[in-house]
């Protein structure tokens with residue numbers, strides 16, 4: 359996942375885009391970029407690292423214009439360390455398009471061949487986003503007849519993009535001299551939400567972003583989530599039109615957003631992330647009660663930050679004291695979304711420290727939101743033991759992650775997943791825990807969708823069922839061989 363934002367205003371947008379990216383920082387830490395449009399001229403600044411360290415005052419000064427977009431990257435395809443693969447990407451024809459993308463395309467092999475052989479386009483990186491941009495540019499080029507561009511032509515181009523591209527994509531693009539285009543894949547796997555506000559002068563401003571907290575923070579009214587398969591076009595003077603551009607749209611949002619990725623204070627597809635985490639805790643407590651004699655835990659402890667709501671709820675439901683025994687260094691970022699296993703491993707130790715008094719002689723029930731590679735949990739169990747814990751039970755608010763996630767989360771190979779090919783007692787042994795308890799898949803689904811009309815979720819990393827057709831055994835093998843770990 360990455361974080362994206364786009365704004366059409368009547369005033370300069372550079373600071374607003376910057377502020378929005380700061381709020382989306384938890385979605386990507388590898389690199390970041392901002393682009394603005396001033397009339398028909400684009401301005402762009404992108405760099406490796408986090409928002410606060412990437413942009414200088416001189417970058418901000420150069421980002422002039424009343425329409426803009428921004429990106430924070432968590433690499434899933436291409437190289438995390440190469441600055442030229444940071445987003446946004448730009449093509450000069452037709453009109454000039456600049457684009458950001460959250461998601462991951464699963465038919466990049468076919469796309470790169472078609473772009474070269476049929477469309478005669480040169481893609482200068484290994485990024486799937488640059489391919490997506492070139493497909494959009496080709497299709498838009500195919501629609502235009504004269505100098506003008508109308509929304510019908512744009513929507514027809516997005517229809518073609520939806521035909522050619524597979525995987526997950528929430529996209530925002532600026533079309534020079536015309537406006538802002540945003541669209542979401544036919545399954546709405548990755549999030550995108552639309553907001554509006556009036557300026558002091560009574561003019562309408564629009565925003566699209568990955569998460570609702572950005573809208574709330576900027577005092578925007580939440581209009582709605584962009585529908586799966588829907589495209590939205592906002593002209594430079596604030597006229598908004600939208601159209602369904604997919605043949606068979608069906609909402610199948612990514613469950614991992616609710617488990618880990620999104621900020622708890624966001625509402626995504628009408629579901630409060632925080633409340634879904636509380637419900638995960640509720641259901642996990644029932645499973646724990648079934649599998650563990652209650653005397654086996656003196657305290658419930660979260661692994662800060664993401665598991666706090668679920669752990670709190672587990673403690674309350676089981677009537678066990680909630681204690682915070684791990685102190686988190688707030689200056690270390692999220693470890694799971696760091697590129698490279700050695701950095702992730704080192705960061706867990708830097709990030710968390712166990713406070714002896716909370717552990718000595720006690721039976722501890724540790725709750726984390728998810729266990730993926732086991733990088734965090736292995737070290738946590740050891741830290742608990744070193745601090746004098748008696749029994750250590752480890753509970754996960756998500757089911758075992760046994761399959762790669764190919765829709766925008768960097769867990770491409772089965773071998774690196776601690777639960778892959780292991781039974782639960784074997785995972786416990788691997789982590790050094792006395793006992794392990796995982797959320798059931800049906801409970802996770804119910805915890806997220808309860809009280810909504812959402813029928814399906816992307817649960818592929820737990821079940822191995824992929825909603826887009828192209829994810830075959832052969833594809834997964836190819837991803838394992840070629841992608842980052």
Ligand SMILES: O=P(O)(O)OC[C@H]1O[C@H](OP(=O)(O)OP(=O)(O)O)[C@H](O)[C@@H]1O
Nearest residue numbers: 663664692693694729730731732733734
């Ligand atoms: O099994 P692993 O491969 O270690 O991955 C899972 C862990 O990584 C995440 O924490 P992270 O430190 O990224 O962020 P957080 O502070 O939001 O919990 C997640 O919350 C788990 O704790």
Ligand SMILES: NC(=O)CC[C@H](N)C(=O)O
Nearest residue numbers: 359360433434435460461
């Ligand atoms: N996590 C994401 O959304 C990543 C977007 C894109 N696939 C990239 O690697 O840059």
Ligand SMILES: [Mg+2]
Nearest residue numbers: 661662663664
């Ligand atoms: Mg965590």
